[in-house]
Amino acid sequence: MSNAPFPIRASSFASLFSCAHRWEAIHIDKMRSRSGRRAGLGTAVHAGAAAYDIARVNQESISVDEACGVFMDELSNQEERIDPRIDDLSIKDAQVIGIKLVSEYCNHIAPKFNYVAVEMETKPFDINCGNGVTIRLTGTLDRARIHSYQGGIGIADIKTGKKAVIKDQKTGQPKANIAGHGAQIGTYELLYEYTTGEKITAPAGIIGLSTETSHLIAVDSISNAKQIITGTDIQPGLLEFAADMFASGKFPPNTKSMLCSEKYCPRWNSCVYRER
Template identity: 40%
Template sequence: MPHERCTNRAGQDLPRPRRRPVPHRDRHQSRRCHLRGARHHPGVAAMNIVTIRASSLAELFDCPARWEAKHILGMRMPSSGASHLGTAVHASTGLFDQAVLDGTPVTADEAAGALVDTIRDKNVDVDWEDSDPAAAERIGLALHARYCAEIAPRQHYIGIEVACDRLEIPELGLALTGTTDRVRTTEAGAGISDLKTGGRAVGTDGVATTAGHGPQLGVYELLAEHALGIPISAPAQIVGLNTGKTAAAQRVGVGEIESPRAALLGTEEQPGLLQHASRLIHSGAFYGNGKSVLCSPKYCPRYATCPYKS
């Protein structure tokens, strides 16, 4: 019977670990998830299922109006320099880790070419107002080198950029999509790892910042379980890469979140964030949050006409 494919961002098949074969989910098995305690909302059956990217869940609760503009209305704006740097670091570290998993490792310097190519890609619309490509390249190369030397050797990955095209939750009228950066093995079982770049990604104590990332990582756990067909039982891990301008500020570190799905799924008595997201989206009540730190023309495509802005 055919098996469901697991792919990376480029659409390439992911290799299976030689020592720990990963079971596949049958392609004929419905790609659906039923949540404990979820309640079917009146009228949801007649609606189109709304797709939520894992990376956008926090934005939905921060400012529903901004989320609607980007993910329902399709309003676009250039990527920020910081976001583009993060994309470049993901590209180079992903290439490095994938080569190890393939059994054909490359050096950190060889994998760094993917970072340079991504930053210099002329086909991507990037707003470099607060930075420039040369500075981003310098910072990115330093973080890439530190990741390859300090983080990657301690990890035991079984999946790199594991994509799950669509996981439907019919009783909520939602479908989750996204790509899990890494799936690793630990003594506590399989767990996900998510790479985060930013000026506050790692504290001065060397521990990655975890605050506010729980719901997103909870979605990644659901997606990884569904894509690979294995239980995800270890704490979720954040790999932080601090985009400081000096060598001392270019820290890398890890942090963990226990059971990030708890707040996401809720209980029989207490609705989880997915239930709240469903109610908000299907009600159409996309109110704005003028106090959001991202309430700015730099981050919101509807800022110029938004009645909720400060």
């Protein structure tokens, strides 16, 4: 008898390993988490940048002002869904930061990438992990792009947030923060390869757009994303660790997780593992 596959969206993979107990609450028990205006700002910046990139891939004409218009519309749509108490970002500041980021991205970053697809649909990918556990990797390549680079194909992904751009410890220069994105990118790479039959050979490009008032933008790369998911000959990948959790039905808590707060965890009030 076969068991139903356990679905994991690429965008949620990393959070499974931040606090699995929280992940279980959101993705299995369907508890809802709140989100603040900065998250809404990120969503709206993605919408503006995506409108620009999709038009370019389709060889249609779009101005930077039009992409900023898409950003403004989406920011206003987001107001219905956000809880403004979560962060201290005003709508006016969100507008100023977003317009700056979308303009800079369209004028200076997008032209450096040769995109061949934006937010591509992918087929669900069932992976038999043994012990009766099948994991289903799902989703569109949410906010990701496919870009061609030096004769190969790779993923390019825009990341927004307060810490999307950090200071390089060696040079002191701004750099895109790649930490914690490998699981999502690796899942995108597997989904792309499964859907198209084409191999990903280029490193993934991470485009960091800081939603701080500094509105810095920087690009960096990840070259081992798929291996983070699949592992090596001698070490298991995150997929295997995830399969162990599904097989046991045990999703361990992590009170040191960055997401362990009333703002981000829907299990906050009932979680017996956090200190009171």
